[in-house]
Amino acid sequence: MIRVFLLALLALGALVLVATRLPYQAPAPRAAHEISEEAEGSGEAGPFARWDGIWEGTLTTRRPDGTIVETAQVRQESTTISPAEQKINVMDRGAGRGAVISRHVHREVGDHLECEVTDPNGLRKILRGNLSGPVIFWHRRDPSTRGEESYREEVLRLPGGDLYTLDGFRVDAKGESLIYEGRYRRVENTPR
16 A cells, blocks of 8 residues: 555656656647537536535645645535636635635636635735646746646546545745645535
């Protein structure tokens, strides 16, 4: 089990190294109506629709060696406003601290996606995203602090109900790394 986890961490690290060293090549532009038409065939509207709803689960934060830094209980409420925009409220509670609420807005902006995150202190950051099939990849690099973060989000359709997966990493200004693993279940019983 530990070997599998370590291999997964090494693979994630290798993926990050490769992804950050490759020149960025924007995907072919896809307008909101193109994504909406594609989504209509699957009964969804827009690139974010599959994440609509209320989700609850656990977000585990680890150091690269696997040591758990924090396990937080998360409740996320996502609502698509238009085919090109979704609003999200995220509340998480970690051990020994109260609830932290952040607000996110996902948008389709030209040939890419954008995630605007506002933390409880009002600080704002923007991650750039790309849609790859049913997966959204988010990334942000801050040249002023040399901080960087990347996330992979996907909703898996399982017999027991939808599972929202979030996997990612963050390197802060001091060069310290954290790995994130979120697993959330849709609160409503009706699959989307």
